[in-house]
Amino acid sequence: MTLALAVDLGGTKVEAAIVDDDGVIVPGTRHRAPTGEAAAGDAGVARESIETVVRRALAAAPAPVTAAGIGAAGPVDAGAGTTSPINLPALRDFPIAEVVARASGLDRVRLGLDGSCIALAERWRGAARACDDAIVLVVSTGVGGGVIVDGRLLGGASGNAGHLGQLVIEPFDGDPAPATVERIASGPHTVRWARERGWAGSTGEELAAAYAAGDPLATEAVRRSAAAVGVGIANAATLLDLELAVVGGGFAQVAQDYVDLVQASARDAAQNAYAARIRVERAQLGGEAPLIGAAALVLLD
CATH class of the missing domain: 3.30.420.40 (ATPase, nucleotide binding domain)
Known part of the structure; x- marks a missing residue:
């Protein structure tokens, strides 16, 4: 061993x-x-x-x-x-x-x-086991990702390929600041957005409870997050012709239908039929994925 x-x-x-x-x-x-x-x-x-x-x-x-x-x-x-x-x-x-x-x-x-490590883990033991062309991303304090192309991890020149959270997408709500996926979709940013509009809670857990209870502001905030993630996935699928997106991370648990919302957004945002076909599935390895993937860097090398 x-x-x-x-x-x-x-x-x-x-x-x-x-x-x-x-x-x-x-x-x-x-x-x-x-x-x-x-x-x-x-x-x-x-x-x-x-x-x-x-x-x-x-x-x-x-x-x-x-x-x-x-x-x-x-x-x-x-x-x-x-x-x-x-x-x-x-x-x-x-x-x-x-x-x-x-x-x-x-x-x-x-x-x-x-994000690359999590992609390696899900490719090795998780939701992307049977897929050669996938993006695996985490929606949490930030938004990170990793990309598998032709069965291999895509590293890039400096090792940062797959940094989906820093993709700039079309500005939301007329906000003049750079509208990255992370700045719109991450847990802290989503909670802050809801609070700025009058929501009384202060944590992602409270937002999840409010969403489950049908609170209108919480519902809008969660859907906004999922929409941004879906747009990022559509962009990645268009560029790299991917067949699967695996979504994990703590904030992805904010709603039972979060992955379904991301899937719908990715489909609606895609401009080409091949990109619109990307499947979105929930990650399987949870909090173990970062460590399993870090080890994969040397165990699978």
Whole structure:
């Protein structure tokens, strides 16, 4: 059995775990630490959190670990081993591959965009197993994605291919700021949009409850999010001739019909028949996907 260290760095937390060559997280090896506001303003806090979870995961490994895979919120520079997460402004050009290598003592360390890692995971063990041409995206604090083309992960020149959240789509509601998919569809932005229009809640969980209860503002906010994601998918399908979009992430759970709403938006936005045929399905691996996909960077290489 081959084991890999997997690290996932996001806007709210960093996790590490040991993953085997069947794509299974080894029980008892998964550890996490918060990033959030402290790490957003202090790279030293983020470095300490990463080192802590890496050492804890390795200490629980049942056998020697051969390599480490890292999925990070981007943009990333896979060649340089650095990341500059949009939601962690203190971590510009942060040398995450070097930090993990030193904390783990491993020579083989590979960095990928978090969305790409999730795409690898869903292709390996999840909803995209039988599909050679797919986009896998996460709607959460941000919106990220990864693309599988002809059965292989599309990395691009710097490793950032699939960054669907930063696609600029037509401005919504006359807003003069750049209307990216993430700025319209992510959980925090959707909650903020609803609050600015008089909705009394303050969290995604409250928005989900209000949507289920038929609250008009909550309904409009959720549908707006799904519509933006669908437009992004239609653009990707038009460019790359994809057959499947897999949608996951915490905010994608805001409504039982969220994926159906995304499907309808993608179909309506597509300008060509082949793009309109893209299927939209819910992700299968949940919160394990980022770690499984990070490990896949080295286990499937």
